[in-house]
Amino acid sequence: ETGVTQTPRHLVMGMTNKKSLKCEQHLGHNAMYWYKQSAKKPLELMFVYSLEERVENNSVPSRFSPECPNSSHLFLHLHTLQPEDSALYLCASSQDWGSGELFFGEGSRLTVL
Amino acid sequence: GESVGLHLPTLSVQEGDNSIINCAYSNSASDYFIWYKQESGKGPQFIIDIRSNMDKRQGQRVTVLLNKTVKHLSLQIAATQPGDSAVYFCAENPTRGSNYKLTFGKGTLLTVNP
Numbered sequence: 001e002t003g004v005t006q007t008p009r010h011l012v013m014g015m016t017n018k019k020s021l022k023c024e025q026h027l028g029h030n031a032m033y034w035y036k037q038s039a040k041k042p043l044e045l046m047f048v049y050s051l052e053e054r055v056e057n058n059s060v061p062s063r064f065s066p067e068c069p070n071s072s073h074l075f076l077h078l079h080t081l082q083p084e085d086s087a088l089y090l091c092a093s094s095q096d097w098g099s100g101e102l103f104f105g106e107g108s109r110l111t112v113l
Numbered sequence: 114g115e116s117v118g119l120h121l122p123t124l125s126v127q128e129g130d131n132s133i134i135n136c137a138y139s140n141s142a143s144d145y146f147i148w149y150k151q152e153s154g155k156g157p158q159f160i161i162d163i164r165s166n167m168d169k170r171q172g173q174r175v176t177v178l179l180n181k182t183v184k185h186l187s188l189q190i191a192a193t194q195p196g197d198s199a200v201y202f203c204a205e206n207p208t209r210g211s212n213y214k215l216t217f218g219k220g221t222l223l224t225v226n227p
Contacts, residue, residue, distance in 0.1 A: 002156065002158070004156070040219065041219065042202075042216070042217040042218055042219050042220075043157070043202070043204075043217040045214065045215070056214070090156050090157070092156070100145055100147050100162055100204075100206060100215060101147070101159045101162065102149075102157070102159065102215075103159070104156030104157045104158070105156050106154065106155050106156050107155075107156050
């Protein structure tokens, strides 16, 4: 148990669907992150929120839309995805933006048909 | 572009042996390095970190060595156990003096044989 919970753990969606991934951290951290993990590729940083403000958007397509309503919750809204977006989406938190020690959730495995 | 990479994609060891996982980096400006472990079906887990002003750092059964001359990082695991079987990632902070934006390597799969 890392203190970072992601739901759903598995998601299958069509290219025209709209779905959301949810992340909740119980660690009192100030920064939250979305990472994408694809087969045979390094972890890719997508978004960073620090104190509920987006501080990093790593050239992610607009079909991915993050939302951070408070410091404990982070969402990733998905719309009109492509099959190549199928991957494991990992949420992480850290004490502050700039702390190298990230605490990851177990990920949401997304399959786009 | 500059990136973090790994010498070997897989490593197989016998239980009880020591394991050494290697990582090469190309950005001489990187000043902070981290090792993460990812077990099957789980997210990455922090193992140990090291700053560029150090050559060696020890944790519980793990040691990280940093050789800045050849831009090489290694993770040593003593008395490897079956529970150590996982993918190990090195990560670097490539931007000195700014907020951390970690760059991850592709990972090395460690398999521990009983």
